[in-house]
Amino acid sequence: MSKALNYGSYLRVDELLQLQTPRSSGPEHDELLFIVIHQVYELWFKELLHEIEYLQRLLCENDAGRAAHTTRRILAILKTVVAQLDVLETLTPLEFNSFRGFLESASGFQSTQFRELEFILGYKRENVMRHMDDVEEALRRLRQRFEQPTLWDAFLRYLAMNGFAIPPEQLERDVRCPVQASPEVQAQLVEAYRHNATVSNVCENLIDIDEGLQEWRYRHMKMVQRTIGVKSGTGGSPGAAYLGSTLKPFFPDLWAIRAQL
Numbered sequence: 001m002s003k004a005l006n007y008g009s010y011l012r013v014d015e016l017l018q019l020q021t022p023r024s025s026g027p028e029h030d031e032l033l034f035i036v037i038h039q040v041y042e043l044w045f046k047e048l049l050h051e052i053e054y055l056q057r058l059l060c061e062n063d064a065g066r067a068a069h070t071t072r073r074i075l076a077i078l079k080t081v082v083a084q085l086d087v088l089e090t091l092t093p094l095e096f097n098s099f100r101g102f103l104e105s106a107s108g109f110q111s112t113q114f115r116e117l118e119f120i121l122g123y124k125r126e127n128v129m130r131h132m133d134d135v136e137e138a139l140r141r142l143r144q145r146f147e148q149p150t151l152w153d154a155f156l157r158y159l160a161m162n163g164f165a166i167p168p169e170q171l172e173r174d175v176r177c178p179v180q181a182s183p184e185v186q187a188q189l190v191e192a193y194r195h196n197a198t199v200s201n202v203c204e205n206l207i208d209i210d211e212g213l214q215e216w217r218y219r220h221m222k223m224v225q226r227t228i229g230v231k232s233g234t235g236g237s238p239g240a241a242y243l244g245s246t247l248k249p250f251f252p253d254l255w256a257i258r259a260q261l
């Protein structure tokens, strides 16, 4: 008879604890923290993608109640991943330098799940896939994500279902293109904020998610500034200056209407 399920066999702890392999010789004390924190991030990215996919389905089914609940969970995770940067910020520049050379050209640029998050939130760019030399399975997932509708597309459907006049060209837009500002959608959003509390709550939930991701980008950039200053990145970018240029919203319409309310 097979052994009864227990903590270790259910969570596959043995395998999990085999997955941290420092590259530095010794190895350097601080490399374990660097590996563990990135692995924890990838797990949270997996969970975020899972929850955002669910949120998309709930919006398409016009289920604002469950959508609000799912958004709260997404936001709690985003707060957690931002807070985790505090741990990595205990890594001083000298501590990081003790193993940075071993990272070669590996970089956060190559996180396929982070790109998947950007795609599902509407920031579609075909060229980021060309820079990925990740395993075939991860690339396949990313390509698939590129072809699929975004959270914003689900939200436009939700608005249309609730009687808002979303132009057909928005509802039928090419989902492989990045989400762009639309004056027609903005006019409908202003109506929603003025006359429909349920829909305007959904809008506030989406802007919370958008702000949450921007918070992560900002804190990551500050961490990079204090750890490597103006050095360029292992991935070949100018480093912090590049990261500053990525601080843009996912849902431009939701930000634009603030001035009209």
Ligand code: HEM
Binding pocket: 037, 038, 041, 042, 088, 091, 096, 107, 108, 109, 110, 111, 114, 220, 223, 224, 227, 228, 232, 233, 234, 235, 236, 237, 238, 239, 240, 242, 243, 246
């Ligand atoms: C000491 C810690 C860290 C440093 C110095 C650092 C540095 C950098 C730099 C310089 C870049 C620009 C790309 C390049 O040229 O390499 C970058 C990108 C990136 N990093 Fe980090 N990073 C750190 C920690 C993290 C952590 C903990 C994560 C969590 C997963 C992460 C995820 C990313 C992602 C996703 C990108 C791509 C961002 C984009 O293109 O918008 N990094 N990082």
Ligand SMILES: N[C@@H](CC(=O)c1ccccc1NC=O)C(=O)O
Binding pocket: 038, 100, 103, 106, 107, 108, 109, 228, 232, 233, 234, 235
């Ligand atoms: N890009 C960083 C290295 C780095 O942080 C990193 C390296 C390998 C895997 C993940 C990383 N994290 C974020 O970029 C640097 O230039 O030092």
